[in-house]
Amino acid sequence: MNRNGQTHQTSPSEARPEQARREMLRTGALLGGACLAAAMKATAAGDWREGRVAPKPPEAADFIYTTCLQCNTGCEIKVRIQDGVAVKIDGNPYGPRAMDPHIPWNTPVAAAARIKGSICPKGQAGIQTTYDPYRVIKVLKRAGARGEGKWVTIPFEQAISEITEGGVLFPQDGGRRVTGMRELYALKDPRVFAAMASDITAIRNKRMTVAEFKEKHKDHLDVLIDPDHPDFGPKNNQFVFNWGRLKAGRSEFFQRFVKDSFGSNNAHGHTTVCQGSIYFAGKSMADQPSGGSWTGGAKAYWMADLSNAEFVVFWGAAVLEGNYGPPLKIPKIMRGLASGRLKAVVVDPRHTKLGAKAWKWLPIKPGEDAAMAMAMIRWIIDNQRFDKRYLENCNRAAAAADGEPTWSNGAWLVKLRSDGSAGEFVRASELGLGGDDDTFVCLKDGKPVAFKSDDSANPAEGDLFVSTTINGIRLKSGMQLLSEEARQKTIEEWAAICGLNAADIVVVAREFTSHGKRAVVEIHRGVSQHTNGFYNVLATMGALNILIGNLDWKGGLVYGAGAYGETGGTGRPFQLGDHPAKIAPIGIDIIRGGATYETSTIFNGYPAKRPWYPLASDVYQEVIPSAGDAYPYPIKALFLYMGSPVYALPAGHSLIPILSNPDKIPLFVCSDITIGETSIYADYIFPDLTYLERWEFHRTHPSIVHKVSPVRQPAVASPNETVRVFGQEMPVSMEAVFLALAERLNLPGFGPGAFAGKGDLLRPEDFYLRMVANIAHGDSSGTGDVCPDASDEEMAVFLNARKHLPKSVFDPERWQAVVGPEWWKKVVYVLNRGGRWWSYQEAWTGEQTKSKFGKLVNLYHEKPAKTRNSLTGEYLKGLATYLPVRNSIGRALDHHGAPLHMITNRSMLACKSRTVSNYWLLDIQPENYLYLHPSDARRLGLNDNDQAWVISASNATAGWDYGPGKRKPMAGLVRTTERIRPGVVTFELGWGHWCYGASEQTIDGVAVPPDERRARGVHANAAMYVDEHLRSPLSDVVGGSAVFYDSMVYLFKV
């Protein structure tokens, strides 16, 4: 110690540490703790309490209750503020996601101050997303070439002016003229939009020719993108708004700009990079017959009621690591498993953390999920283990008689085409039984019975397995067709395809059919993110669950209870849709979502240049490649909000040449909190607010059985520069950008009188506080559900908790004026709790969930069955089926002999592109790994902790070439594990960054040095398969999923 030059305050008689340690070892071995106990007593009895600071119990005003956004679960959180700084994030005990069970909503906030819910590590580290030293806080304009990483800061007003007016904005691009937003705002009159819309429909239905259209609209042809293709719509559509993570509130605000006011049809989300094919298969399952077609299905899906289920097959769903989401699901799963109530099976190439707790692990071969489902279906049908009583019900009346909230169409009769393939449902009228286009037929005791699906008076029950001919029409029932699909192979053959033991599958099928309604197949991305994703979903989430009829039952498959209607509706005080001149945009969008190739004016045989998605929308991987191919038309401006497709999409490297090319995307504007892997190509970056600084309404998702409306509200001040828009001061945000553009373009729907004479929209709170008031109003149109006023004490808590917020963020007088005195104290009541939701017990009624799907759920899907694949020209299948993995034009993938099947996985410590700034998380896991089985490592000559290049048919150079002279090598550390299927390699998403603070950026001529911690690890998405025909990421051309799990790679030791 003297060597270290340090002194200490102990007396010389006290032992030196080294000596003390030796002493301890010696005496410890002999006397154990006895001597110490004596020593401790001497001090403990003394003065340990002297000079201590008095404990300070937490007070209600120490917290702001808001909503997490570190992933898309959106857990309710309480943020502890100390000296104006967010220092600790806990679960909000009022919230159903963050506390199990959550405390009553009417608990006084003072009583809740000491109670904490649970929240995952990412959620707690969110402080570091906000307090990130690499945040962009001023508007940046590109100073070099795209991707070069050279920027200048410019005033907000200048950026808005340049984007609006266009011109030669980037002299370094060789004198290119950029088209401004003013020029793209070509068609303004909502009536012309409406007139053109009906005539475009007429062209589609062959009731009008293009020439007739041009003649009729000759005064407005100049506003069209291409008068020879009126179905492209007006030039307004050349403004494209694309987002990564966007929730309600902001969604309505932004779409109000893009669609309602500006009139572009191009507002596209990112759904397909997450689990698109689940959503769109779910939508198809939920579609209802209407006027001869199928509509009404929502973009949603089903999950398990984990609070009550007895048996759950978690299939491609890593519920203890990611999914929807850890604080919501894990407590229910773990209490179920530990008590013996719940038995779990993991179907996944990875053992997953749940594998450590589950009854069985079935290490399935990636992409062959439908084969296992078909084996289960075959066993269930062969052994009569399905719920016959449920499946025979053909309509509402029959279901009601059995106490079933839902019914299916497995007994409905389907017409066969001449080649024997299944097509549309036969209508009663075709068999001479009368009825309309929605009157269907089943066979009961050999006789055809006509019925309507939603008929609650005339029950119809049908035979399940029917193959017959009536009036010369060959007919089969949906169950018959499903049975034939499953009987194409034996259980052993199916098992061989998916790489499992037949016996294991049978055991799982038996158990699945041994718990009545309290068994569930719950799936997630592992099932859907394949080229065959849509049909994998129909086979797993769809057919298997329908076979046991578990929908809407306690412990069964649940649909989620939704949220309170923040945007308005009957009886609610504010209608956020009010707009003085609302446009309904027209024309095909650039991703061809919900559009049919055959009826377009550019139909030119098969294959189409790029896929059309009649059954999907929000196809993330199509936005930038479609702009690159100018298909169906070129775009002029792309605004990207909170998204990083280059990082997040599989084969995201295929987007870089397009984003780098100003001829393909002439104006590229990003809203971001850092310079990320995609915003590095931007012409302008507007700083956005982080989730702790802003408003949003996270609503719900499929597994929440409670009605929930968590509110995201400002908890801390933003570091962003403040700007003035509509005379109001506010920190720069995406809202500020849209408000400023609207002000400059004089767009209706923003500014004074924006709500059609019922209020102004000058700043974000004008929108969002009205939404909070609608939540406060509740469900009913009367007063029974209206929330109470905050007490005087709670009003004081509200104000005290926000003392640190500047007036540009929190202005109580103005806030009160927005909603008026009638609603103000109710709004505070909601905000003091971070939102509103049902009480815990309210979610179930008897043996069923309170909120029910309560309708027909499709086993057979007519809409797909009459839709053609736009690339192969073939009809799609109308039911669960096994399809091998194929590229967009139906060919087998060519991996150039690569030996390892690469998949990805989530660690709870990272959420794709946006958590590498969270140093607390990096401290636990500084980098990610390439996990593979020891047998594969031996075969490839790899050992633990070797660095290995990831090489594939799509990326022979093992790297990301992300800008002029810029390259990120794609190599990661090898880690062997028995907990993965041999032949499979996986890596955790979220590491291996090259932007987001991981590379040098030059701002105003000053180099900002990178943080090497943010560059560690490997992001191997650039080794994922690039579709040969599309030259963009592999896609499920039916359900829209971006394909993460169908690539093969080489690993080479560095």
Place this chain on the structure above:
Amino acid sequence: MAESVEVTKALAKESGRRRFFRALASLGSGAVTGLAGVKLLESKRAEAAEIPPPLTESSGTLILRMQQELEETVRSGRTPSWVMVVDTRRCVGCDACTVACRAENPTGPGANFRRVIQREHGPGQGAWAIFKPVNCLQCEDPPCGRAVPRGMIWKRPDGIIEFDYDRLKGPYARAAARACPFGQIRVDEGKTFTEGTPAEQPYELRSFVENGQVRTRKRGAGGLNDTARKCTFCSHLLDAGVLPACVTTCLGGAMYFGDANNPGSLVREITQGRRIFRGHQYAGVTPRVIYFEEPMPDAAHIDCTACHY
């Protein structure tokens, strides 16, 4: 399942971990002093040779009950005997506690008071993994206290071991850290996560209470660099009637906390008749962090015996 346990036992035989514990066992057996509160929670292996029936399911994490018990204890002025009970079956290795700990008790890179150990092994479909959260055990008879001069480390009447941060510095800090058989004492290097970035962030330099004193990690006089630090069961929260951060945030509901002196407490109830891991006692200490040693019902899940024979 029996088969997989056999396999894991065979594997464990080869592990250095096991040798470590065996060595400690010979070093410290017989040293178990068993003070009143802790003794109540002990359960002899022989008594629980059969795996007890599953615990009945209670909704959620029982946070509210623990919170009520805590507030009642604080109000009563009784001296509690705090114990932490970990049901490793319910630990999912998520590290929520690791981050909660660090946000509540500011620490620098690599210096967290709590972490989660993960062990795994094969083969094939019989692969297993186990997660075990660790922090200071608040030993009844802590080896760290023997390694430094008297008065630098003390035990509160409720059993929490506290450090004198003004004195437990430099060589003393390192001596205390080395003395812990479980590696649960950190010497604060005084580093922040955002130093060296474009802007060091204020949340890292906030003031906080630890061992009864207001502290900050700001460098300079009164700072904590070169000081031995460790888990205090969040004593600054307990004294104010709030549960420790790792307990409230536990997603799996693996964490229980309460007063072993209170016969009606959840920690007493939850440990009644359970198999309790006794490896720490073999290392010569009696811990206040009690681990269940049971497998999950209906699962190929292994228990503590996978590593600790």
